[in-house]
Amino acid sequence: MSTKKTLLNITMICIAAIFILWFNADAQAETPTSFTHETPFSIPDYNSTIYFASNGSYTQAKLENNTWIFRNLQISNISASFFGDQRPIISTPIESMRISAKNCTITITLLYKLNEEQSEKLFNNNYFLRQQWTSVRYNVTGLGTQTFNFGLSPSFGQNPLVSNVRVQLNWDLTNQSYVNPQREGWTILDDGTVTVTAAKTQALITCRDYSSQLIDEDLPFYQSHSVLTLSLSLVAGIVLIGIALRVKSTRSERKP
Numbered sequence: 001m002s003t004k005k006t007l008l009n010i011t012m013i014c015i016a017a018i019f020i021l022w023f024n025a026d027a028q029a030e031t032p033t034s035f036t037h038e039t040p041f042s043i044p045d046y047n048s049t050i051y052f053a054s055n056g057s058y059t060q061a062k063l064e065n066n067t068w069i070f071r072n073l074q075i076s077n078i079s080a081s082f083f084g085d086q087r088p089i090i091s092t093p094i095e096s097m098r099i100s101a102k103n104c105t106i107t108i109t110l111l112y113k114l115n116e117e118q119s120e121k122l123f124n125n126n127y128f129l130r131q132q133w134t135s136v137r138y139n140v141t142g143l144g145t146q147t148f149n150f151g152l153s154p155s156f157g158q159n160p161l162v163s164n165v166r167v168q169l170n171w172d173l174t175n176q177s178y179v180n181p182q183r184e185g186w187t188i189l190d191d192g193t194v195t196v197t198a199a200k201t202q203a204l205i206t207c208r209d210y211s212s213q214l215i216d217e218d219l220p221f222y223q224s225h226s227v228l229t230l231s232l233s234l235v236a237g238i239v240l241i242g243i244a245l246r247v248k249s250t251r252s253e254r255k256p
Contacts, residue, residue: 032072035057041063049105053108057073096149109138110137132208145197152209166179167182169196171204
């Protein structure tokens with residue numbers, strides 16, 4: 001095989017590897033499982049059950065440490081009120097969603113996650129910062145506790161400068177716009193888990209995550225830019241292989 005043909009084959013293989021890294025890194029062949037409003041997600045040790053008011057799907061659901069962990073959770077036929085208008089929502093599947101309840105039964109009536117592009121379009125760019133927007137609304141029977149984790153970035157629960165959490169509890173016609181301050185019936189942990197302790201009838205939790213505006217300075221460059229680093233390494237490898245083959249070819253041509 002000629003030197004040029006060998007170099008061409010190696011280059012094509014490396015280019016194909018780069019495309020696979022960029023476009024197929026997160027691809028997963030998982031089949032969604034559907035559920036209905038009658039499907040119970042029980043937590044026997046906590047004397048609680050979780051229902052969804054609408055049909056939906058997930059690719060995995062398991063009860064672990066008294067918490068239901070869902071992968072790619074999505075609810076059908078969602079609409080919500082924004083700026084006084086009721087708008088339909090095409091939600092992004094929530095890649096990792098953790099829900100738990102203790103000594104109560106909850107029915108989730110609204111659950112969605114908007115990525116940055118969706119939130120910009122929905123709000124007509126009314127917000128200056130790009131953000132992920134997640135929200136859950138539920139009814140509750142029983143005086144217990146509820147916890148939710150939307151699987152947002154690690155910075156969301158740790159850095160208040162890149163996050164906004166809004167919780168409304170037990171509203172009625174006289175206090176529809178009242179927002180409960182943190183520690184007035186709810187708290188948030190460093191991992192972004194929101195725990196509600198004072199919901200008697202209903203609750204609404206909205207989380208806005210601006211952390212995509214930041215680069216994690218605590219991580220080495222090769223970790224915070226892993227795909228870029230690997231791609232550059234492949235390109236550098238192609239160059240080095242080309243130089244080596246070129247030198248070898250030149251030496252061979254010079255031999256008598």
